[in-house]
Amino acid sequence: MRYSLINLSTDLFADKFINMRTPLDSPFSPGSDTVPQIWAGRTEQLSDWRDVVRPRRLAGLHERGRTILGEAGLGKSSLVRRIAASAQNEGDWVTPQLRIPSGADPLKKVAEALLRLADQAGLSAMKEKQIGALLNRVESVAASGFSLSLRQASGPEPYTVLTELLIEIGRAALRQGDVVALIHIDEVQNISSEDALSQLLIALGDALTHEEQITVPGGVQFQCALPLAVYLTGLPEFADMAGARTGATFVRRFQTTMLAPLEDSDLLAALQPFVVEGWETPGSEGRSERVFMEPEAQQAIVDLCRGEPFLFQLAGERAWYAGSGDVITTAQVRAGWQSASAEAEAHVERILARLPQRERQFVEAMAGLSPEDRTLTRISEAMGYAKTSDAGPTSRRLDTVRGIVRRGKPYSFSHRAVEAALTSEWPDLE
Numbered sequence: 001m002r003y004s005l006i007n008l009s010t011d012l013f014a015d016k017f018i019n020m021r022t023p024l025d026s027p028f029s030p031g032s033d034t035v036p037q038i039w040a041g042r043t044e045q046l047s048d049w050r051d052v053v054r055p056r057r058l059a060g061l062h063e064r065g066r067t068i069l070g071e072a073g074l075g076k077s078s079l080v081r082r083i084a085a086s087a088q089n090e091g092d093w094v095t096p097q098l099r100i101p102s103g104a105d106p107l108k109k110v111a112e113a114l115l116r117l118a119d120q121a122g123l124s125a126m127k128e129k130q131i132g133a134l135l136n137r138v139e140s141v142a143a144s145g146f147s148l149s150l151r152q153a154s155g156p157e158p159y160t161v162l163t164e165l166l167i168e169i170g171r172a173a174l175r176q177g178d179v180v181a182l183i184h185i186d187e188v189q190n191i192s193s194e195d196a197l198s199q200l201l202i203a204l205g206d207a208l209t210h211e212e213q214i215t216v217p218g219g220v221q222f223q224c225a226l227p228l229a230v231y232l233t234g235l236p237e238f239a240d241m242a243g244a245r246t247g248a249t250f251v252r253r254f255q256t257t258m259l260a261p262l263e264d265s266d267l268l269a270a271l272q273p274f275v276v277e278g279w280e281t282p283g284s285e286g287r288s289e290r291v292f293m294e295p296e297a298q299q300a301i302v303d304l305c306r307g308e309p310f311l312f313q314l315a316g317e318r319a320w321y322a323g324s325g326d327v328i329t330t331a332q333v334r335a336g337w338q339s340a341s342a343e344a345e346a347h348v349e350r351i352l353a354r355l356p357q358r359e360r361q362f363v364e365a366m367a368g369l370s371p372e373d374r375t376l377t378r379i380s381e382a383m384g385y386a387k388t389s390d391a392g393p394t395s396r397r398l399d400t401v402r403g404i405v406r407r408g409k410p411y412s413f414s415h416r417a418v419e420a421a422l423t424s425e426w427p428d429l430e
């Protein structure tokens with residue numbers, strides 16, 4: 001009798017244990033293009049939207065579009081998705097994340113999205129002939145894209161049509177009040193046609209800088225900007241592409257941010273709920289349950305991922321999968337990482353593989369020196385250059401365009417996963 005009671009209770013216990021952590025409940029999301037449930041940092045960029053871009057555009061003040069660039073997996077898409085989600089919560093009109101596939105015509109994709117925004121703005125329902133005609137013209141851009149300007153010698157260029165519609169959407173948002181129309185274009189480095197890129201940037205830039213004449217009661221007139229906001233996201237190369245094509249105009253109309261890896265303190269804070277109160281999971285039979293994490297396990301995840309958001313999610317996911325109990329242990333973090341290390345290595349290898357040969361040589365030469373010896377002179381010597389200045393342009397690009405190297409005294413790596421891969425056994429555990 002006693003025996004069976006014990007049996008019964010251990011069975012119940014085991015059952016509860018098995019159901020504690022399932023893949024279905026994992027809050028970690030490596031690789032998916034959604035806003036991760038476990039969010040770390042990026043407070044500067046989030047507050048830039050909340051405290052600067054949105055309120056200024058709503059107030060009719062000019063504020064440049066935002067370009068957010070960074071190496072693969074640094075969280076560009078997630079960041080702007082999160083901004084877009086918060087905008088949507090405020091009632092703003094938001095395009096979905098418009099991903100430009102390699103070589104695709106961006107004008108088509110943007111035209112399609114603007115037609116949907118126009119719908120949301122109530123423009124499609126308006127009786128005005130002028131608006132109807134404009135929507136028709138945008139529909140031809142959505143169908144033919146950039147090639148429209150080649151096919152029809154006369155008639156407006158596709159970009160002017162897009163600008164006009166953007167302005168109409170802005171006016172509708174102004175009439176509605178307290179609404180911003182937000183456009184997010186992702187993977188902008190994939191726009192291979194220079195002409196299509198320049199048309200796109202001009203269309204967006206012209207709409208952002210448009211001045212609307214407003215008459216307030218009493219007959220006073222003034223000019224204001226429309227409540228429109230644009231976010232472009234993509235790989236660092238985009239800065240060269242846009243700069244080469246539209247140069248100073250692009251810089252005047254878009255403010256570029258290079259994303260850096262996340263700070264360890266932000267990553268620790270993101271995992272803190274696991275340590276303090278436990279992460280709530282749906283659990284079995286409708287009872288919610290909590291999954292905890294040992295503080296050492298929290299630290300281990302942060303140490304392993306080297307500030308890389310993708311690797312952070314991956315390490316967390318693998319640790320979650322490595323056990324089924326209600327505490328994520330350090331041993332599980334390590335076991336999980338072991339199974340992820342090939343993927344972590346491939347992630348960094350992809351970043352290195354995209355570097356032009358000289359840049360790759362530079363980071364390898366730099367990694368070969370001990371940290372205090374990493375001066376431009378020593379690095380260029382190691383690269384076999386006759387003059388130190390020969391390595392100058394490469395080092396400048398690695399710093400300002402890519403955010404991989406910091407040209408301090410001495411030089412250091414800002415991309416900590418790249419550094420770890422080049423200078424240690426990482427991602428393998430000791």
Ligand SMILES: Nc1ncnc2c1ncn2[C@@H]1O[C@H](COP(=O)(O)OP(=O)(O)OP(=O)(O)O)[C@@H](O)[C@H]1O
Pocket residue numbers: 029030031032033034035036038039040041042070071072073074075076077078079234235308309310311312313
């Ligand atoms: N602030 C963050 N906190 C926690 N996890 C994040 C954060 N930002 C991104 N991630 C996670 O990092 C991974 C990569 O994010 P994302 O896809 O946004 O990167 P990306 O820079 O757009 O990469 P790519 O260049 O490959 O498009 C995703 O799994 C995402 O969930």
Ligand SMILES: [Mg+2]
Pocket residue numbers: 076077078186
């Ligand atoms: Mg992305």
